[in-house]
Amino acid sequence: MDLKLVVNKRTRNMAIFSFLIVCFVISADIASSCQNTDDFVGASSPGDIVIGGLFAVHSEMLHPEEHPIKPVIQNCAGFEIQVFLQTLAMIHAIEMINNSTLLSGVTLGYEIYDTCAEVTKAMASTLRFLSKFNSSKDIVEFKCNYSDYIPRIKAVTGASYSEVSMAVSRLLALQLIPQVSPASSAEILSDKIRFPSFFRTIPSDFHQTRAMAHLICESGWNWIGVIATDDDNGRFALESFGVQAMSNNVCIAFKELLPAYLSDKTFHTKVDHAVEKIVKETRVNVIVVFMRQFHVLKLFKKAIERNVNKIWIASDNWSTAVKISTMPNIRQLGTVVGFGFKSGDISTFQDFLKNLHEKPTENNKFLGEYIMLLSVCAHLEYYDFQMCISNQSQDDLMQNVENKQHIWRDDFLNANIEPGFIHSTILAVYAIAHAIKGQCKDRNCKDPSAFTP
Amino acid sequence: MDLKLVVNKRTRNMAIFSFLIVCFVISADIASSCQNTDDFVGASSPGDIVIGGLFAVHSEMLHPEEHPIKPVIQNCAGFEIQVFLQTLAMIHAIEMINNSTLLSGVTLGYEIYDTCAEVTKAMASTLRFLSKFNSSKDIVEFKCNYSDYIPRIKAVTGASYSEVSMAVSRLLALQLIPQVSPASSAEILSDKIRFPSFFRTIPSDFHQTRAMAHLICESGWNWIGVIATDDDNGRFALESFGVQAMSNNVCIAFKELLPAYLSDKTFHTKVDHAVEKIVKETRVNVIVVFMRQFHVLKLFKKAIERNVNKIWIASDNWSTAVKISTMPNIRQLGTVVGFGFKSGDISTFQDFLKNLHEKPTENNKFLGEYIMLLSVCAHLEYYDFQMCISNQSQDDLMQNVENKQHIWRDDFLNANIEPGFIHSTILAVYAIAHAIKGQCKDRNCKDPSAFTP
Numbered sequence: 033m034d035l036k037l038v039v040n041k042r043t044r045n046m047a048i049f050s051f052l053i054v055c056f057v058i059s060a061d062i063a064s065s066c067q068n069t070d071d072f073v074g075a076s077s078p079g080d081i082v083i084g085g086l087f088a089v090h091s092e093m094l095h096p097e098e099h100p101i102k103p104v105i106q107n108c109a110g111f112e113i114q115v116f117l118q119t120l121a122m123i124h125a126i127e128m129i130n131n132s133t134l135l136s137g138v139t140l141g142y143e144i145y146d147t148c149a150e151v152t153k154a155m156a157s158t159l160r161f162l163s164k165f166n167s168s169k170d171i172v173e174f175k176c177n178y179s180d181y182i183p184r185i186k187a188v189t190g191a192s193y194s195e196v197s198m199a200v201s202r203l204l205a206l207q208l209i210p211q212v213s214p215a216s217s218a219e220i221l222s223d224k225i226r227f228p229s230f231f232r233t234i235p236s237d238f239h240q241t242r243a244m245a246h247l248i249c250e251s252g253w254n255w256i257g258v259i260a261t262d263d264d265n266g267r268f269a270l271e272s273f274g275v276q277a278m279s280n281n282v283c284i285a286f287k288e289l290l291p292a293y294l295s296d297k298t299f300h301t302k303v304d305h306a307v308e309k310i311v312k313e314t315r316v317n318v319i320v321v322f323m324r325q326f327h328v329l330k331l332f333k334k335a336i337e338r339n340v341n342k343i344w345i346a347s348d349n350w351s352t353a354v355k356i357s358t359m360p361n362i363r364q365l366g367t368v369v370g371f372g373f374k375s376g377d378i379s380t381f382q383d384f385l386k387n388l389h390e391k392p393t394e395n396n397k398f399l400g401e402y403i404m405l406l407s408v409c410a411h412l413e414y415y416d417f418q419m420c421i422s423n424q425s426q427d428d429l430m431q432n433v434e435n436k437q438h439i440w441r442d443d444f445l446n447a448n449i450e451p452g453f454i455h456s457t458i459l460a461v462y463a464i465a466h467a468i469k470g471q472c473k474d475r476n477c478k479d480p481s482a483f484t485p
Numbered sequence: 486m487d488l489k490l491v492v493n494k495r496t497r498n499m500a501i502f503s504f505l506i507v508c509f510v511i512s513a514d515i516a517s518s519c520q521n522t523d524d525f526v527g528a529s530s531p532g533d534i535v536i537g538g539l540f541a542v543h544s545e546m547l548h549p550e551e552h553p554i555k556p557v558i559q560n561c562a563g564f565e566i567q568v569f570l571q572t573l574a575m576i577h578a579i580e581m582i583n584n585s586t587l588l589s590g591v592t593l594g595y596e597i598y599d600t601c602a603e604v605t606k607a608m609a610s611t612l613r614f615l616s617k618f619n620s621s622k623d624i625v626e627f628k629c630n631y632s633d634y635i636p637r638i639k640a641v642t643g644a645s646y647s648e649v650s651m652a653v654s655r656l657l658a659l660q661l662i663p664q665v666s667p668a669s670s671a672e673i674l675s676d677k678i679r680f681p682s683f684f685r686t687i688p689s690d691f692h693q694t695r696a697m698a699h700l701i702c703e704s705g706w707n708w709i710g711v712i713a714t715d716d717d718n719g720r721f722a723l724e725s726f727g728v729q730a731m732s733n734n735v736c737i738a739f740k741e742l743l744p745a746y747l748s749d750k751t752f753h754t755k756v757d758h759a760v761e762k763i764v765k766e767t768r769v770n771v772i773v774v775f776m777r778q779f780h781v782l783k784l785f786k787k788a789i790e791r792n793v794n795k796i797w798i799a800s801d802n803w804s805t806a807v808k809i810s811t812m813p814n815i816r817q818l819g820t821v822v823g824f825g826f827k828s829g830d831i832s833t834f835q836d837f838l839k840n841l842h843e844k845p846t847e848n849n850k851f852l853g854e855y856i857m858l859l860s861v862c863a864h865l866e867y868y869d870f871q872m873c874i875s876n877q878s879q880d881d882l883m884q885n886v887e888n889k890q891h892i893w894r895d896d897f898l899n900a901n902i903e904p905g906f907i908h909s910t911i912l913a914v915y916a917i918a919h920a921i922k923g924q925c926k927d928r929n930c931k932d933p934s935a936f937t938p
Contacts, residue, residue: 066629
């Protein structure tokens with residue numbers, strides 16, 4: 033069991049109730065749309081061996097209203113500080129490895145892409161990962177046998193959401209490119225026949241749902257509700273929890289699913305419906321929540337309005353989310369019991385964050401965007417600052433071009449760290465590095481064709 | 486409601502109990518492995534506008550035992566007559582359209598690939614679909630905007646299994662290539678946010694599971710068991726049926742999942758386990774089966790051995806399967822109540838089959854393989870003939886090169902027709918043709934760049 037129990041009562045109530053959306057006019061050459069292939073990469077650095085990264089740095093892709101829809105990659109909205117921190121953790125781990133003797137002279141590079149929490153964007157990135165090394169254009173060659181093919185990258189860290197990891201893994205399997213996810217916990221990803229090149233540095237949901245059912249049973253809460261995001265992760269967690277609940281004689285009074293995509297027009301109605309259910313089912317005092325952070329935020333906002341007071345069981349992906357624990361009036365909701373992952377020492381990463389403002393932004397669009405957001409939202413504090421950052425779309429930022437006002441907030445980044453995910457991201461990079469070390473024992477890995485993925 | 490109820494009692498008992506595997510030495514340049522890209526295509530014909538096809542003509546991909554596994558497309562085994570017939574239905578529909586005035590001078594071509602019921606092989610085919618039109622090599626270009634990109638094919642018919650359709654659809658969505666499946670019924674595929682370019686010519690499982698639950702409730706069978714294949718289709722059907730069963734007060738006594746891939750080593754143990762469960766749970770007289778045909782066959786074989794006698798509720802994908810209804814001693818199993826799809830007039834297809842033996846095999850490897858199998862299994866009848874055909878692997882056929890002994894069996898092909906699937910395949914092609922007609926109203930569609938997918 034790799035899980036530990038965290039009673040999550042951090043409710044720093046720094047709320048200012050009147051919330052202002054500010055539109056500073058700032059310079060922005062960063063949050064650009066995808067015009068050519070290099071625009072598409074979020075952060076990169078060259079190296080003898082390049083590792084790909086897939087992270088949901090934004091929580092939503094912006095879909096145009098026009099019809100017919102076109103096959104074009106769109107801009108994104110909803111900057112996620114904690115996922116941004118994960119991309120930094122990946123970069124930090126690679127820099128540490130390059131500064132160490134682990135790979136003896138072979139340097140690691142990286143290419144990190146934003147999935148915007150959508151499969152389509154992740155598939156486009158994956159197509160680029162599979163493209164031919166050193167080709168003048170980004171092209172993937174169709175082959176019956178990829179044994180001698182040299183792709184652009186040798187391994188992938190990511191993705192965040194299980195649904196995205198699963199889709200991406202189907203494509204990476206063609207070339208058997210190893211993929212190590214620091215966050216996708218769906219049980220099915222352990223199936224080596226379906227996902228032969230998938231690995232992860234967190235435990236599968238099996239352990240978590242078993243622990244939850246056990247906790248619920250031991251606490252005598254045998255009449256509960258479950259709410260999940262309607263994506264592969266939520267659905268598999270629900271299934272897994274259902275089995276565990278049954279064997280612990282815990283009865284599920286209701287199950288509610290909320291649409292995975294924020295662009296889904298039924299989203300708000302369904303959140304209302306779920307809150308209504310919670311209010312009505314007065315016998316249910318415990319609610320298990322397998323949801324994306326963004327969804328928890330939306331649900332809790334409405335639940336607070338309706339004066340709901342329950343015991344909430346939090347799954348790993350939101351149990352330590354600072355943006356949830358710092359919501360105004362979160363304390364009214366009752367008690368949140370969260371499950372999280374074991375973390376390790378991440379002090380070197382905290383040092384890395386302290387020097388982050390000195391880093392150049394040319395090769396890191398996420399960092400550029402963050403700095404821009406810092407300026408836009410500069411005058412706000414904590415929760416409102418948080419909201420301000422996640423409410424800007426890339427389109428908005430691009431329209432506000434001029435006047436930079438750098439205010440660096442170390443404390444804010446540090447406060448948003450979710451240690452478990454940072455640790456598992458660093459672990460994922462190290463796992464790849466150790467595999468590379470094994471491959472490079474008896475060949476010259478400075479040569480990109482030294483080994484195939 | 487597009488479903489009709491079929492009480493499936495066709496039990497032509499042509500069994501010969503001693504079953505011989507025969508090894509004729511025959512000529513085979515057909516069932517070749519994938520050495521170059523043209524080997525990879527199963528059947529093709531040129532045309533102004535080319536349509537892709539994805540069908541599980543074989544039920545299994547052969548995985549080599551060696552480790553480490555390599556990124557190589559392998560040969561397949563388990564020739565599926567009824568899926569082979571679907572590929573022929575697609576070809577027949579395209580020929581009919583080309584001989585009609587529907588597209589006024591514009592000819593349709595096709596490129597059909599065998600998925601071998603596995604996602605990886607289907608993804609490889611999809612990669613080829615996405616590759617650039619008229620390029621000297623099969624390459625897919627990475628782009629931020631595919632609005633002006635001309636892919637090799639303009640639309641896809643397929644795939645058979647929902648799990649495969651889902652994965653393929655994720656990749657086709659990049660270029661928004663329309664995909665019309667004649668067989669994938671998983672409810673989730675109706676989600677237009679996830680699968681924007683997916684369509685189908687059969688109803689979603691929602692209608693079927695609702696009808697099943699209703700039938701079970703009306704018949705007073707309120708204590709039942711469910712067995713499903715552990716793939717996306719089985720799991721979604723189970724979920725959907727669970728909801729419908731609950732609202733009809735039908736109680737599910739047990740749920741069993743069997744591994745989707747025949748190459749999974751736990752397969753036989755799990756079949757044994759499921760049969761054991763059925764034998765033990767004496768109160769359960771009705772069993773709902775959401776399984777791939779091949780799995781039903783394996784389950785029933787063991788159930789017959791154990792003298793099981795129950796009422797079986799068959800889902801669309803196996804309710805009309807001839808290879809199941811002609812199993813030896815199938816009558817002992819009890820009653821099979823099957824759900825199937827409405828069919829239309831397929832008499833032109835039956836005429837097409839009559840002339841099939843005159844068709845050239847160069848551009849149709851499936852037909853070539855079938856003819857070869859006819860020779861190998863020539864001396865057997867019905868059920869044993871069926872088994873003989875599905876038990877040959879492509880590797881075996883390749884080893885047996887020489888001595889052709891053509892024995893054409895019209896009756897056999899006709900007996901294996903599952904009218905619902907043949908009809909939905911023809912419908913899928915016509916749906917695509919009508920869409921093309923709409924596109925070509927005001928431009929010259931002989932020019933491949935006349936419209937993008």
